Amino acid sequence: MSGRLEVVAQARLWLGTPYVHQASRLGAGTDCLGLLRGVWRAVLGPEPERVPAYTMDWSEAEGCEEMLGAARRWLVPLPVGRLAAGDVVVFRMRAGMVAKHLGIVSEAGPQARFIHAYTGHGVVENALTEPWARRIVGRFEFPKGA
Numbered sequence: 162m163s164g165r166l167e168v169v170a171q172a173r174l175w176l177g178t179p180y181v182h183q184a185s186r187l188g189a190g191t192d193c194l195g196l197l198r199g200v201w202r203a204v205l206g207p208e209p210e211r212v213p214a215y216t217m218d219w220s221e222a223e224g225c226e227e228m229l230g231a232a233r234r235w236l237v238p239l240p241v242g243r244l245a246a247g248d249v250v251v252f253r254m255r256a257g258m259v260a261k262h263l264g265i266v267s268e269a270g271p272q273a274r275f276i277h278a279y280t281g282h283g284v285v286e287n288a289l290t291e292p293w294a295r296r297i298v299g300r301f302e303f304p305k306g307a
Contacts, residue, residue, distance in 0.1 A: 164204070164247065164303060164305070165245065165246055165247025165248075165302070166246070166247070167204055167247075168200060168204055168247040168265060168303055169246050169247055169265065169266075169267050169276075171199075171200045171203040171204055172196065172200050172265040172267065172276040173267065173276065173286070174187060174203075175187055175191065175196055175199060175200070175276070175278075175284040176276065176284050176285065176286060177283060177284060178190065178191050178196075178278070178283055178284040179191075179283045180192060180278050180279065180280050180281065180282060180283045180284075181195075183195070185198045185199050186199075187199055191278050191284060192278050192280075193262050193263050193264065193277050193278045193279070194212065194228070194263065195278065196264075196265070196276070196277065196278045196284055197249060197263055197265070198212065200265065201235075201303070204303060205303065205304070209234075209235050210231070210234075210235070225259065226259050226260060227259070228251060228259070228260050228261060228263065229251055229259075229260045229298065229299050232249065232251055232263070232299055232301050233299075233301075235304070236249055236301035236302065236303060236304065237301055237302045237303070237304055237305075238299070238300070238301055239300045239301060239302055240300065241297055241298070241299065241300045242300070243269075244266045244269045244273055244289070244300065245266065245269050245302075246266055246267060246268055246269050247265070247266065247302060247303070248265070248266040248269075248300055248301065248302055249263060249264075249265055249266075249300070249301040249302065249303070250263060250264055250265075250266060250275060250289075250297045250299070250300055250301075251263045251297070251298055251299035251300075251301070252264070252293070252296040252297055252298065253296055253298045254296060260298050260299065262277065262296075263277065264276055264277030265277070266289065267286055272288070273288070273289035273294075274286055274287065274288055274289055275287060275289045275293070
């Protein structure tokens with residue numbers, strides 16, 4: 162299975178996992194970052210760095226782009242624009258705020274979809290509609306070997 166297809170297949174295994182802040186356990190609980198961490202472990206092995214404890218308002222007070230910074234350290238940056246299945250997309254949920262949400266593109270093109278862990282919903286696969294797409298501030302792929 163190609164790297165991108167493996168990423169999507171692994172992300173789909175998490176569908177239905179409940180939302181649990183700071184967790185990363187398939188079937189037991191995860192948040193959006195935990196989903197990415199779990200897919201990383203399944204596809205690449207051990208996580209590259211320890212994730213510090215974080216709060217729901219993570220990085221807001223300092224205005225520090227922790228999530229984007231970590232993505233730039235460990236994933237391969239791509240131009241924001243045309244999406245491909247297996248891409249990791251990072252979202253800024255409100256203008257002027259730090260990026261604090263991410264997902265994995267499961268289908269590209271006019272029927273684009275993504276998988277993410279969403280408060281109150283758990284891990285779901287949603288249409289990547291315009292309201293979501295306009296919030297994308299980073300696009301990445303897993304390093305080679307995925």
